[in-house]
Amino acid sequence: MSVGLSIRQGFAITRRRWSVVLILFLANLAVAALAGLPIYYGIQNSTGYSLMGREMAGGFSVDWLTDFSFNSPGSFGYFATVITYMGVVSLVLNSILAGGVLPSFKASGNYSWGDFFRQTRLYGWRLLRLLLIGLIGYWIVFKLLNEKLGQAADRWANNFLDDRPVFWVHLAVTLLIILCLGFINLVMDYARVRLVREEGTGAVEAFLAALGFAFGRFWKAIGVYIVPALLGLALLGFYRLLFPWGLINSSIARGSHTGEPLAMAALLVVQQAVMFGRYWFRVATWASEWSFYTTAK
Secondary structure, eight states, X not given: OOHHHHHHHHHHHHHHTHHHHHHHHHHHHHHHHHHHHHHHHHHHHHHTXXXXXXXXXXXXXXXHHHHHHHHSTTHHHHHHHHHHXXXXXXXXXXXXXXXXXXXXXXXXXXXXHHHHHHHHHHHHXXXXXXXXXXXXXXXXXXXXXXXXXXXXXXXXXXXXXXXHHXXXXXXXXXXXXXXXXXHHHHHHHHHHHXXXXXXXXXXHHHHHHHHHHHXXXXXXXXXXXXXXXXXXXXXXXXXXXXXXXXXXXXXXXHOOTTHHHHHHHHHHHHHHHHHHHHHHHHHHHHHHHHHHHHHHO
């Protein structure tokens, strides 16, 4: 099957399974809220209903950041720790929930939320074992490329008298790291598809088979993976184009006491609609990969 046909079928599947997108969105929204609460309360305790709080409603204040860093030592480290922990929780949660999303692609009829959570319970632990294998792959990339290759680039660049070659050397290393991380993520996607589609497949077997599948159909596998992902990024770019931060902050700052809450609520709704769209494209990526893998086997 061609890349275009696989993507079209993936989009058609996702339109029928919008309820699984909603579950992913709500679950990640809850994690994001838990991560944001300490930061929200920290800012609220610092500004309260002061003029600084009013000023920050219309834009970020460097003066407040400086004052907060002096008056609340250790807070930024605490916030970073909370965000890191919530990032790990999100990674584990999405791996488990994939066990409910992927089986919906092969369901012929309706796929209820009850079906979703039953399939999640069935495949969740196997997908967690697969996640551990993927984390090892990510660690290898960071260890070999980010650390070792980065150190070699530093030693090599020390002989340059011009800063421009140094920049290009480090840029090349960074791009190589991003490409390798993206390829591992692609392999993990196809490994999830194989693990769910072919009963009795173990995590190690699924990863190795997906690795061979990705190398054997390299450009098509990348095309099916990257097109929906780029459309998700384009959606975010379209939102930033229509609602630049300067326009948003100035509108809120000029708003009245009654208009400001409405503007903030409308902005929140638009932002969450964009995030829902990005999860829609994430599920569409899985569905496209499912269609491609099914026909290419």
